[in-house]
Every structure is written in C-alpha cells, then in structure tokens.
Amino acid sequence: MNSTPNEMLLQKFVFTFLILFCLLVFGQAQEVSGEVEELYNHTEQIYSTDDLLVNGQIYIPTRTIAKGSPYFGKNKFSEGVVIIKGRQFDGVLLKYNLEDQRLILRAALESGKYVTIVLNSKLVDAFNIGDQEFINADSYFSNSNFSGFYTLVYEGSFVCLVKYKKTFRAVYDTQTPNGSYTEMKSDYFIFENGRLENITKKKALLNHFPIQKKEIKSFIRKHKIQYKKANIFSLHQLMKYCDSISTGK
Template identity: 30%
Template structure:
C-alpha cells in the first residue's frame, strides 16, 4: 500500500508540469495518467458511490443505468476508455475501480468535460446564480459558439396517486440555457427568444417552419436552429 501511494504521489506531483514535458516523456506520462484514472480513481474522487434506495421506480442516471466507457477531460487532456456513469439526481460523475471493485465519485472540480458512450458531451460551468439544480455544474453541450446552447438534466421525485395505489418514480427534467457573454441565461418563453438572440422574427420563423420545428414538441431542435442562425449573423454570414 505504501509503495502504491508513493508512486501515485510522484505521478500526480508531476501533473502540474504536464505542459512542459518533452515529446518523448509526455506520451509516457499521459499513458500512466490514463491508467491511474482507470484503476485508481480514488485519487480524483470525493468518495465511494453508493446508490441510495429511495423506493422510486426507475434510476437516478442519465440515459441508461449501465456503466459504459467514455471520455473525461482534465487539464485540457482527454482520457478515453474510462468507465463512466452520470447520476443526474445528485449531479455526480461516477467511475469504477477494478482494484477496489466499487464505484467511485469523480471530483467534479477536476473535470472540464466528459463524453458518455452515446456521444453526449457535458461541460462544467462554474456558476449559474439562482438556479436550484446547478449543483456541480454539469451541462450537456448542444451548441458551442459565440452564443452557446446548453441543457441541464436533473431528476426529481414524482408521485401519482389513485384509488388503487400510490406510485413514486424518478422524473427527469430538462432546462435549456443560452450562454451569452460568458453567462448562462435561461431560455425564455417563445415570444422572447427572438428578441434575446437579436433575430429578425420573420426570417427566423420561416427557417423554423421549413425545418418543421415546434417550440413545445421539438424544443431542443427549435432553440438549436435559432442559436446557429444567431451565430451565423453574429459572424457576418447573413
């Protein structure tokens, strides 16, 4: 145990100088770092992950409740093939330690970005004042540009009662945000979106109509189309 700790202390003591490594030593250090992330995630974690039994139907995870390989970006370096699972109830990114044979919580402060097996990419935003579900700050990246579009996924307890039984289950909620001048701005009601993005309403509506996007039925596609148009205009491609 002492030998392992000394090795890990040496490796992570040199990670701050990663940018200064020579072309010969950098791949070796990166490879070692990749192995440490996979096999000793406790170095980067807030502790062991234990899924609480909340007596709710479903699960607290984003998408599937299976852990699958993905990518984690730390200090600008992507590390692929990392087992990942995203708990959106508590906003926790989880990995698995084959050494300790248990799920471990990755330290959100060290994570810049992660990509799940299905290709969905999440980035960490430092703050979103007033938003209850901000938690650790992971938002799904929909559009990256001068104006960004991000979605916050969370789960809450929902219950429905009838004369026969009381049903309790996980209910997923989604909230979209524009990123304007480095700040997250909640996507407003339909009538206010064009004004916020400084888009000519007639042109924007014609584009949306041609794509068949409806605000309520296809909210993500609707907002994505408008953000892409706003970025084109902002960059002079009118």
C-alpha cells in the same frame, strides 16, 4: 491544489475503510477476510496508477427501489471519456446522476471486481457518455457566475447550452409505492456577454433576437423543429442560423 503525501495516505486509508464498511453493511461479512487482503493489495495500485481519476468518494446509491432512475440515459454504466484537470481517460465506465448532478465512475480492480466512485466535480473538465458531451461550466467559462455540467450545443458569438435534470417524486401510491423519478427534462440557455439566459421556452428565444424574430419563426416551421423536444443536432442548426442572421455572418 495537489494533495500532499500525508493527505494521499489519509485518502488511501479512508478509501479502504469505506469499502470494508460497505461490505459489512451489505451482509458480506463472511468474505471480509479475503476482501481485506485484496483491498490492501489493490488500494495502493489504484491510487498510485491513476490518483487523479479516482479522486472522489465511494458512491452508495439511494432510492434503488423507486420507479425509474436518476441517471442520464439507461440505469447502467456506459463506456465513455472523462477529462480531469486536462488529462483524458478513455474507455471508462460512467453514470451521470441528474438528480444531484454527480458523475460516477466504475473502477476495476485487478481481480475483476469493481468499486464505484463519485468523482470530484471540481476536477472534472468534461466527459462523454455515448455520443453526448458534457462540459463543466466552472472550468470552461472563466469568471462565469454559474456552475455544473451542461451539454455544449453551439459556440459562436454566443454559446448555447442544455442542462438535463431529473427529480424524485415523493408520491407513494399503488402505482409508485416507493416513489418515482420524473422523466428527464431539459433547459436551454444562451451564455452571452458574461450573462446566462434561460431560453427553454420558444418565446424566450424569440425575445432574445427581437429583430430577427420573424425569420427565426420561419426557420423553425420550415425545418419542422419541435423546439422543446428538439434533439442536439436540430438545436445546433437553429442556433447557428440565429447567430448568422443576428451578426450578418
């Protein structure tokens, strides 16, 4: 649903207020007068230029001194592509928070300064960070009973998806006095006939193709695929093979 002019005006006000609040919180009160003028000058420009792209809220990271990070890849913004309601934005700076499944945009002001925004997940169709592509299940699959961002591995008679995640470990000791984030974990899924099935364990994959179980085992051995640690290319090849022998195509 498109925002009305009054709603957009309110968004502009809230956007500016939140940035000013952040400046005060982080002890930059002495620069506020200059920032006020700049923010009022540029808030209109940000919203009028790419209202769709910046449709979200200010992002304030938490647990910044914990060991590790909640992000996909390195703890830094990477150049990528985001598609919002069918419109593609290239060369944008993105982070993907795996703990809370939020996509974060670093938007540039004309002055060269930046604001960090959590994009509205309901509006994001897909995005790329580096060579990794993510889709929004809500917009990609009509009438599906699952949501969130997934990597699309294979699409044929069924769809194979990967879901990445990290969690915060509230364990405080000499090694992690401020807690820590787990290493990135991945879950594999097959979406078929309107149903999402977890195939993270190799046994689950084999059970999904009971008639072709022996052939699939041979394929995994022949190509030396470490199933749980497989990269996207190897997983794609495996799913393509599973599809071909199960459908006879």
